[in-house]
Amino acid sequence: MKNLRILVLGSGVSGLTTAMTILQSTDHEVTLWSRESDGEFPSNSSDAFALWLPLREKADQRVEGWANYSLKVFKALAEIPDSGISLKPVVIFSDSKEKPWFAKEYAVARQAQAAELTEGYEGAWVLDPAPIIDPSGYLPWLRFNVAREGGKFVKKNIDSLDSFPSEFDVIINCTGLGSASLLKDSSLRPGRLQVVTVKNTIGLDRAYVDEVGPNKPAYVVPHGKFLKLGTVYDEDNQSTEVDEASTKDILTRCSSMVPELNFTLDDVVSVKRILCGMRDLVRMEPIQLADGRTLIHNYGHHRTGYITSHGIAKEIARLFGG
Numbered sequence: 001m002k003n004l005r006i007l008v009l010g011s012g013v014s015g016l017t018t019a020m021t022i023l024q025s026t027d028h029e030v031t032l033w034s035r036e037s038d039g040e041f042p043s044n045s046s047d048a049f050a051l052w053l054p055l056r057e058k059a060d061q062r063v064e065g066w067a068n069y070s071l072k073v074f075k076a077l078a079e080i081p082d083s084g085i086s087l088k089p090v091v092i093f094s095d096s097k098e099k100p101w102f103a104k105e106y107a108v109a110r111q112a113q114a115a116e117l118t119e120g121y122e123g124a125w126v127l128d129p130a131p132i133i134d135p136s137g138y139l140p141w142l143r144f145n146v147a148r149e150g151g152k153f154v155k156k157n158i159d160s161l162d163s164f165p166s167e168f169d170v171i172i173n174c175t176g177l178g179s180a181s182l183l184k185d186s187s188l189r190p191g192r193l194q195v196v197t198v199k200n201t202i203g204l205d206r207a208y209v210d211e212v213g214p215n216k217p218a219y220v221v222p223h224g225k226f227l228k229l230g231t232v233y234d235e236d237n238q239s240t241e242v243d244e245a246s247t248k249d250i251l252t253r254c255s256s257m258v259p260e261l262n263f264t265l266d267d268v269v270s271v272k273r274i275l276c277g278m279r280d281l282v283r284m285e286p287i288q289l290a291d292g293r294t295l296i297h298n299y300g301h302h303r304t305g306y307i308t309s310h311g312i313a314k315e316i317a318r319l320f321g322g
């Protein structure tokens with residue numbers, strides 16, 4: 001295969017992982033265009049909880065394979081001290097005593113012991129351990145590796161995907177929510193989340209998740225010296241203004257889920273409102289253009305961009321000999 005000139009649009013977790021994987025497994029040239037300057041990262045990727053959680057999607061059988069491949073990669077990367085990835089217990093609360101599907105698939109999944117259960121929950125399963133990715137370490141690490149492998153970063157705002165730049169043989173679209181306007185993709189919509197950061201003064205060394213029980217959606221995730229707490233979710237409003245009522249609500253629900261927390265507004269270090277690109281299904285789709293070149297869509301990752309990142313990147317790299 002001749003050396004290709006590949007343009008990756010976007011430098012969030014999808015663009016960076018795709019670029020790094022291609023550069024590490026092929027001889028192609030990779031250039032990344034995105035809105036961020038050096039040292040900046042898009043809020044969607046940088047403010048995420050960035051947990052690896054079991055993932056299965058009836059309507060797209062590829063998803064589970066992508067997630068499982070990413071799990072393997074994250075486990076290996078956790079061995080690298082400055083990757084921002086650690087392996088810790090992740091407690092997933094449940095609304096029933098039944099064994100969840102993932103407990104049969106992953107040897108690390110175990111039923112929570114009585115002392116790990118919180119009142120109000122029927123049950124809980126613990127991935128012991130699973131990758132927790134701290135974006136403040138992981139995204140700079142990814143960017144450093146892309147640059148080290150020869151990837152070139154350009155700060156650039158793209159208005160359209162109609163004119164496909166002639167100097168590139170392949171374009172990989174990792175623009176997240178940006179694809180809503182670039183492609184007029186009406187199935188992509190902004191979902192709004194709020195995340196509260198407090199100092200981890202209690203030394204919590206595990207993550208907690210309630211996506212189905214009385215405090216949903218509730219997440220408590222240790223990232224370095226901090227705990228990220230969340231969240232509230234809506235699709236009706238696109239303002240990124242934070243609101244104190246939601247912060248109080250998040251503190252209350254997270255403390256109900258993990259009673260040892262007990263943080264108040266005075267403990268809050270920062271609050272972020274983030275717009276996330278929501279789509280019923282991820283769009284991972286190579287398209288042959290009329291002039292023979294290739295456009296690959298890799299967007300619409302809603303809550304799972306980290307979980308599937310390495311699996312998708314590997315699949316894309318394989319198309320070009322990686």
Ligand SMILES: Cc1cc2nc3c(=O)[nH]c(=O)nc-3n(C[C@H](O)[C@H](O)[C@H](O)COP(=O)(O)OP(=O)(O)OC[C@H]3O[C@@H](n4cnc5c(N)ncnc54)[C@H](O)[C@@H]3O)c2cc1C
Binds near residue numbers: 045174175299305
């Ligand atoms: C609070 C929160 C918690 C989350 N928790 C998890 C989790 O636990 N596990 C998980 O797997 N996922 C989680 N996610 C989801 C995950 O963060 C996203 O799926 C992921 O960040 C998507 O990454 P991306 O690179 O595709 O998009 P983004 O990070 O949004 O990056 C898009 C890129 O495209 C560029 N771009 C867009 N439009 C243009 C344009 N017109 N011109 C130039 N550049 C453009 C931007 O500059 C940016 O570089 C969470 C998200 C949030 C908000």
